[in-house]
Amino acid sequence: MTITVIGTGFVGVVTAAVLARHHTVYGLDIDEAKIAKLRQGLIPFYEPGLEDLVQEGLNSKKLIFTTAYKEAVENSDVIMIAVGTPSATDGTADLKYVKAASQALAPHLKKRAIVALKSTVPPGTNDKVKRWIKKHTDQSFHLAALPEFLREGSAVKDTQSPDRVVIGATEPPVIEKLLKLHQPLSGDRLIVTPESAQMGKYTANAYLANRIVFINQIANLCEKNGADISEVVNVIGKDTRIGSHYWYPGLGYGGSCFPKDVMELASYAKSVGEGMGLLVKIDELNGQRIHQKLREFSKKSGGFKDKTVAVLGLSFKPHTNDLREAPSLTVIPYLQKHGAKRVKAYDPEAMEEADRFFRQVVFTDNPYEAIKGAEVIILLTEWPELVNLNVSKISRLAAPQAVFIDTRNQYQPQEIRSAGLTYIGIGVL
Ligand code: UGA
Secondary structure, three states: OEEEEEOOOHHHHHHHHHHOOOOEEEEEOOOHHHHHHHHOOOOOOOOOOHHHHHHHHHHHOOEEEEOOHHHHHOOOOEEEEOOOOOEOOOOOEOOHHHHHHHHHHHHHOOOOEEEEEOOOOOOOHHHHHHHHHHOOOOOOEEEEEOOOOOOOOOHHHHHHOOOEEEEEOOOHHHHHHHHHHHOOOOOEEEEEOHHHHHHHHHHHHHHHHHHHHHHHHHHHHHHHHOOOHHHHHHHHHOOOOOOOOOOOOOOOOOOOOHHHHHHHHHHHHHHOOOOOHHHHHHHHHHHHHHHHHHHHHHHHOOOOOOOEEEEEOOOOOOOOOOOOOOOHHHHHHHHHHOOOOEEEEEOOOOHHHHHOOOOOEEEOOOHHHHHOOOOEEEEOOOOHHHHOOOHHHHHHHOOOOOEEEEOOOOOOHHHHHHOOOEEEOOOOO
């Protein structure tokens, strides 16, 4: 089968590279510089395993990066739209890139091609796309929704072996073709309407975001009464109705999806005359959390004024160099605003990216360099390299009686305390 994936952002490149193992795939973008780099196997972001996969596709010539709509679309049985849908000022999903892609692909469609929306969009978007395309072609074509559920940091694995492949389509030949397209991938197949597929995507993200906000609230209570949040998670997790995953407390969710999708769903609710209540509250509580925690950390560690602070982990989660809505973007300016003498920082992959965001931060070559002389150490991202540090070495290098703030509960409080440091965790005393 021949496929075009429009948009070579995160989702587009991963999808194109994974599918090129089994089909001929055009990765299409209007950004010529980006396409030139991709043709050389250069990926504009860090994602484990992706570079090798792209190279494999380029070598086999089954992965073709192009800026030419005609070349790609006229050969394709399925055209996936995977462009960005940033939030508009009113919080709704801005469909301008989806519209531009629909208009550009329309004149080149071959008969009965399937246009599938992979971008995260509200239900009802398929009808809009159909209208936009119809204005530019008389060709017969079909529409479908193919939402994605991949996570940054494990995107290749998530795409090759997803929990489920959701096919939002109603016409039998379309369903058949999309099943064939996904046949080499594992995971359950769910055939639903396009509206259910798109609601399912927003619902999954909003629910996961809700879970994080909820467990963070419970963590706050644990800090008041001496309960240990990880023990509480064990207690609830054994209930099969609840489950033990995705209850990991911290400074709140970040990244490019949850903050945006929660508010887009809220705006969608408003647009159809429904209340935004819970969704807006999720966003509000998550947004407030990091400042509340920073005030508490400051109080517990005697303030940050005139101190050297080591910040470990800058990306919003491990195994990515993505800093979008990362805790570091709030934590570092807060430290600087509250008088920290020096902020030293280390991240295994995000240093280059971080250099664009932070001023007057000393980036170090390894975590121990950052810790040297620090009166406060803050672990923000649970990179494997950062959760296995040698505690006695930390205590030797840091300033005497340094404070260790473990925002990801990766260290044993007792071990840190025995090494002569003050330990502050989340949801644990
Ligand atoms: C999320 C979803 O998990 C994917 O299923 C979805 O496809 C993707 O958004 C998307 O819409 O494209 P992602 O943003 O890559 O994926 O990252 P997650 O691993 O879900 O983490 C999101 C945020 O929640 C991070 O800040 C993470 O630290 C935080 N988190 C996650 C917690 O604080 N606790 C947890 O238990 C899990």
